[in-house]
Amino acid sequence: MSLSISNSQNKWRAQRLSRLGSSIFQDVAAWKVEAAASGADVIDLGIGSPDRGPAPEIRRVLSEAVLREDSYAYPSSEGGLAFRRKAAEWMDFRFGVEVDPETELLSLMGSQDGLSHLALAVCNPGDLAIVPDPGYPIYSGALAVAGVEKWPLPLKAENGFLPDQDAIPAEVLERASFILLNFPGNPVSVKADLAFFERLIALARRWDLLVVHDLAYSEMGFDGYRPVSILQVPGARETAVEFHSFSKSFNMAGCRMGFLTGNAEAVGALRSLKGNIDYGVFEPVQEAAISALDLAMGPKAGEGVGALYERRRDRFIAALGDEGWNVPKPAATMFVWAPLPAAAAARGLDSRGFARELLLAKGVAVIPGDAFGEEGRGFVRIALVEDEERLVEAARRIGAFLRGA
The missing domain is CATH 3.40.640.10 (Type I PLP-dependent aspartate aminotransferase-like (Major domain))
Known part of the structure; x- marks a missing residue:
């Protein structure tokens, strides 16, 4: 007796896979494909993959x-x-x-x-x-x-x-x-x-x-x-x-x-x-x-990647502030953990809705906070993995999105 496709998929897929984590990362990847297909120049601030090579x-x-x-x-x-x-x-x-x-x-x-x-x-x-x-x-x-x-x-x-x-x-x-x-x-x-x-x-x-x-x-x-x-x-x-x-x-x-x-x-x-x-x-x-x-441990000890991301953080946070979105400065890492702006709530957007609409409308990819757990609702994670000018451009696009422009 042949199996239906759905039964076959269930048979060969362990139940634990459904508990591995959020599907949001796959969703964001699909949104990026959709945005690129529409001709958008995507600025990907989603995945925290360094954009520079090693020394x-x-x-x-x-x-x-x-x-x-x-x-x-x-x-x-x-x-x-x-x-x-x-x-x-x-x-x-x-x-x-x-x-x-x-x-x-x-x-x-x-x-x-x-x-x-x-x-x-x-x-x-x-x-x-x-x-x-x-x-x-x-x-x-x-x-x-x-x-x-x-x-x-x-x-x-x-x-x-x-x-x-x-x-x-x-x-x-x-x-x-x-x-x-x-x-x-x-x-x-x-x-x-x-x-x-x-x-x-x-x-x-x-x-x-x-x-x-x-x-x-x-x-x-x-x-x-x-x-x-x-x-x-x-x-x-x-x-x-x-x-x-x-x-x-x-x-x-x-x-x-x-x-x-x-x-x-x-x-x-x-x-x-x-x-x-x-x-x-x-x-x-x-x-x-x-x-x-x-x-x-050599003569250049202490001159690592931190300074690069600190400069990017400062430029990006300032540019977001110029667009009316005041976001706390992170103390470290390559990520900004940003509470949703008031304009998002006014439009009825939760974290996922904000991330999807921003990507499709303006080509800026961020990760909805609930990808990281229930306490992440109401936040988005933004990775500082582009150079400063691209980050400033991303902030301008976000500002235009918040204004409905």
């Missing part, structure tokens, strides 16, 4: 390594010791944190690789994990794949988008395997200081929680702010791990390079899982990452 020195190391005959064997699933030692050296240089490169550091194919697999490594089906809302979609998607229950931790404007640790119910803390946070974050790019992390580590010790900190934007602080590592808190390695990424810090998004460091047991659990499902990062990419860290 010439990094590219040179990568290009030379891929030409070597010996570069094409299987790499180590845990990352070459040379890379892990260099990453540990950088952790000490950048944060004053000493980690053991052999037991407390694991290379990854980008931090998303680790974020998507960590729950599988440290949780059992039916466990519970605490993740931020709004938060990067893989935080929730990874739990769905692992069969782990999500407890969304609200990040609210009235609290400066920092979580209220005291508001987490005791029964949630009792059940939770880990709590995941991201400062400075995506989509909400606010900053957390060491005092915040000290309280978080104390909470974790009290309830026997693993703390997972995603520090993908460590090199993108503004106005003199330099993001801190949770591992700077004394004793944090007893109960915390931290993800680092080369995608944004070194414009190496397509290379897929990152690492996890911190608590040896949790790092080891992810190492065991990864050792069974892949062969690690291409060796030339590891060599390029080593060169990136050498540059970051």
